[in-house]
Structure formats: C-alpha cells, structure tokens
Amino acid sequence: MKENTAGERSNQIGLLFQMMRIRRFEEKAAEMYSKSKIRGFLHLYIGEEAVAAGLISQLKPEDRILATYREHGHALARGIPAGEIMAEMYGMSEGCSKGRGGSMHLFDVKRNFFGGNAIVASHLPLATGLALSTKKQGKTDVTVCFFGEGAMAEGEFHEAMNLAALWQVPLLMVCENNRYAMGTAMQFTHANQDIESKGRAYGMESATVDGMDVLKVRAAGEKALDYIRSTGKPYFLVCNTYRFRAHSMFDAELYRDKSEVEAWKKNDPILKLRQDLERQYQFSESEMKALESACEKEVTEAVQFAEAGSPEPAETLMQFVVSGPPDPGAEAEKSSTIKS
Ligand SMILES: Cc1ncc(C[n+]2csc(CCOP(=O)(O)OP(=O)(O)O)c2C)c(N)n1
Ligand SMILES: [Mg+2]
Known part of the structure; x- marks a missing residue:
C-alpha cells in the first residue's frame, strides 16, 4: 500500500491524466475515422486504459514494450507524441511509422516501442527473443509483452511461454483479458478458462489482477517487475x-x-480513480476540469499536426520494402568474414 503523501497524490493524478488522455485521444480518433480522415482498421482500447497506464508507469525508458493492434494507449503511455500517433493513423510521413503502418503498427524503436502487431500472437515469440537478447547482453532491462486472451489459444503463445521459462529471460507477459476475441467469448475458445494457470503450467510465477483498477494494476506491475529485475526470470x-x-x-x-x-x-x-482521489485527497472539480482541458488541447493539436502532414511521395514508396540490387563489394567482404 502506497503512503498517503503529497507525492502519492500527484502520482495518482498523473495516472488519472494518463487514462483520460488515452480515452480522449481515441474518442477523437473514432470521430476522425467516421469522417474518413483515418482509414483501414481502428481498434479502440476504451475501458481498458488502466492496464497500459498502470503497468507502463512502472517501467524505465530502457524497458521494451510490445503490444497488439489495440495499442494506442500503450504508445501514448510510453511517450510517443500524440501528434505522431495521429499522423500515423492519417497515413502521413510525419507519423511514428512514417505513415506506413497505420493504427495497428505504431512503432518507435528509439522509445523501445516494438509495435503495434496486427497478427494475433505474432509478437509473443518476438518478445521472448528480445528478452533473450537483453539476457545475453548481461542487462537487466525488462521486456513487457501485452496481448489479448484470444492470443492464448494460439500455438505461438505456448511456444513463447515455453522458451521464456526454459531460458529464464526477463520478460513480463501481460494478458489483457477482455473476455472476447472479436465476437467470440472466452468459453468458446479456451478449454481451460483459468487463464492464470497457463502461466503456472510453464513453471512461471503468475498472478491475476483487477484490470479496471489502475492502482491495483500499478501495484501488481511493481511486484512483477521487482521479481523479474531481481531474479532475471519471466512473470x-x-x-x-x-x-x-x-x-x-x-x-x-x-x-x-x-x-x-x-x-x-x-x-x-x-x-473509479477519480472517486478514490476525491475520497482520499479532496480532489476538486476544478482540478478535474484542468486535466480535461489539457487532454482536449493535446488532442486538438495532434489532429492539427496530422492534418498538416504530408502523404509520402510516390518516389519513396519502395523504400524499406524491397532491398536494392546486391552490392558485389559488400557481398565479397561478407563471405570472406564468414570464412575466417
Ligand atoms: C493469426 C490471426 N488470426 C486471426 C486474426 C483476426 N483477429 C484479429 S483480432 C482477433 C481477436 C483477438 O482477440 P484477443 O487476443 O482477445 O485481443 P482483443 O482484440 O480482445 O484485444 C482476431 C481473431 C488475426 N489478426 N491474426
Ligand atoms: Mg480479448
């Protein structure tokens, strides 16, 4: 239990603000989608904000994050500017993935944000691999992988969990269990609906938390991260x-x-957090209004940034897609290095 201090009050207001800005950003994204400013797919995280806000508040910038296509909240919480995310959804070159990924493929390597992954469970083996790379480099950074309960019915979940446990890598696997995979409720896809037991089946330290309560998520995240950082093992x-x-x-x-x-x-x-704050810390109506207007300002500016963006010119469309003809000099150098 955190102490009832001024520092804790401002931390909690920070969490409230984080959840509010994620929600306002997505409400605006839905509006822009209905105006056909944003095209393709758009998956909203509204209702689930406590998970990304609570857990990411406990990470260091060096810790890596991977997420699904429902990742706007994770990207915002990680610190990718709202304008770059909105511009990405608009398909503009100023977007965090240069407008090539859209809503489902937000990416920012300098902020250790490895997607935005559209194929269900595809990022789980990548997360195990990233965590293995940290271990091999003798670092203590944690890789955090967010995925839905639907991903746990895929083979990749089991492969990624098995190897993470076998190799003992510093990985936090976070199941965002929202009970549905598209239109399919959990009871139609999971023979064993005790989700947490699937972690223990691999010998992994496992826990379940109320993901609608950001303070509980934060505490569960703190505990899990302490465990991973002190043991180097997955959770x-x-x-x-x-x-x-x-x-x-x-x-x-x-x-x-x-x-x-x-x-x-x-x-x-x-x-819930607003009510908790009012009860414990006399959080006022005017403080709430100030947070709301800060969210509004940020989101309005994000839209302006996206609207002022530039679609990628046709000449560069093949860049990053197809490699150029092989450079004979470089190839010769590579093969001599391999032989030696
Ligand atoms: C391998 C694969 N199969 C099917 C799909 C289609 N699909 C997109 S989202 C989704 C549901 C995934 O549900 P869950 O993992 O619970 O995440 P949620 O959408 O609930 O956050 C499916 C089946 C896909 N993208 N990839
Ligand atoms: Mg789900």
Whole structure:
C-alpha cells in the first residue's frame, strides 16, 4: 500500500491524466475515422486504459514494450507524441511509422516501442527473443509483452511461454483479458478458462489482477517487475478488463448484451480513480476540469499536426520494402568474414 503523501497524490493524478488522455485521444480518433480522415482498421482500447497506464508507469525508458493492434494507449503511455500517433493513423510521413503502418503498427524503436502487431500472437515469440537478447547482453532491462486472451489459444503463445521459462529471460507477459476475441467469448475458445494457470503450467510465477483498477494494476506491475529485475526470470500477469466499445469499427456487437456492457461501465477505471482521489485527497472539480482541458488541447493539436502532414511521395514508396540490387563489394567482404 502506497503512503498517503503529497507525492502519492500527484502520482495518482498523473495516472488519472494518463487514462483520460488515452480515452480522449481515441474518442477523437473514432470521430476522425467516421469522417474518413483515418482509414483501414481502428481498434479502440476504451475501458481498458488502466492496464497500459498502470503497468507502463512502472517501467524505465530502457524497458521494451510490445503490444497488439489495440495499442494506442500503450504508445501514448510510453511517450510517443500524440501528434505522431495521429499522423500515423492519417497515413502521413510525419507519423511514428512514417505513415506506413497505420493504427495497428505504431512503432518507435528509439522509445523501445516494438509495435503495434496486427497478427494475433505474432509478437509473443518476438518478445521472448528480445528478452533473450537483453539476457545475453548481461542487462537487466525488462521486456513487457501485452496481448489479448484470444492470443492464448494460439500455438505461438505456448511456444513463447515455453522458451521464456526454459531460458529464464526477463520478460513480463501481460494478458489483457477482455473476455472476447472479436465476437467470440472466452468459453468458446479456451478449454481451460483459468487463464492464470497457463502461466503456472510453464513453471512461471503468475498472478491475476483487477484490470479496471489502475492502482491495483500499478501495484501488481511493481511486484512483477521487482521479481523479474531481481531474479532475471519471466512473470505472467493476467489483467481482467473489458472493452466498452466494439472490437473494431466494423462490428455490430451482436455477441453480447447491452446490459453486460452497461454493467462493466460502472467499473470505469477513470471514474473509479477519480472517486478514490476525491475520497482520499479532496480532489476538486476544478482540478478535474484542468486535466480535461489539457487532454482536449493535446488532442486538438495532434489532429492539427496530422492534418498538416504530408502523404509520402510516390518516389519513396519502395523504400524499406524491397532491398536494392546486391552490392558485389559488400557481398565479397561478407563471405570472406564468414570464412575466417
Ligand atoms: C493469426 C490471426 N488470426 C486471426 C486474426 C483476426 N483477429 C484479429 S483480432 C482477433 C481477436 C483477438 O482477440 P484477443 O487476443 O482477445 O485481443 P482483443 O482484440 O480482445 O484485444 C482476431 C481473431 C488475426 N489478426 N491474426
Ligand atoms: Mg480479448
């Protein structure tokens, strides 16, 4: 339990602000999508903000992050500027992936943000590999991999978990269990619905946390990271959460009752922390208004940045896609190095 100090008050307000800016950013993205400013796919994280905000608040800049296509919140929490994310969604060269990735492929290597990965579970083996590379270099940085419970029905989950446990790499595997994989509820895809037990099955230290409560997520993250940093071993954390919006922009949501969604909205992580703050720290209406206007300003500026962006010129479209003809000099040098 954190102490009731002024520092803790401002940390909690920081977490509230983080969740609010993620939500406001996505509400604006949905609006811009409906105006066809953003095209392709768009998966909103609304309702799940406590997971990214709580866990990423405990990371160091050197720690690496991998996420799914529902990753706007993780990218914002990691510190990628909102303008660069919005510009990426607009397909502009000023975007964090130069406008080539769009919403599902936000990437920023200098901020140790390795996606934005659209293929379910595809980033899990990459995370194990990145964590192995840190271990081989004798570093203590942690790789954190976020994925949905749907990814746990894929073979790659099991391969990545097995090798992470076998090689004992500094990896935090975070299941964002929102109970649905597109329109399929968990009970139709998992023979064993005790999600946490799948970590223990690989001999991994494992825990489950209420993913709608950012303070609980932060505490669970702190505990998991302490364990990984002190032992160098992997850790499996299940965050039980819920998405308030559809799977993506093309989803009539025929697979769940509106009453279920409304019931979960009563656990809104933003509302919960706001109420906690009011109760414990006399958090005022005017402080809340100040946070709201800071979010509004940031999001408005992000849209302006994206709108002022430049689509990539046709001449450079093949750059980073196809390598040029082989350089005979470099090839000869490479083969002589390999032989020696
Ligand atoms: C290998 C693969 N299979 C199917 C899809 C289509 N697909 C996109 S998202 C998704 C659901 C994944 O659900 P979950 O892992 O729980 O993440 P959530 O969307 O709930 O955050 C599926 C099946 C895909 N992108 N990749
Ligand atoms: Mg899911």
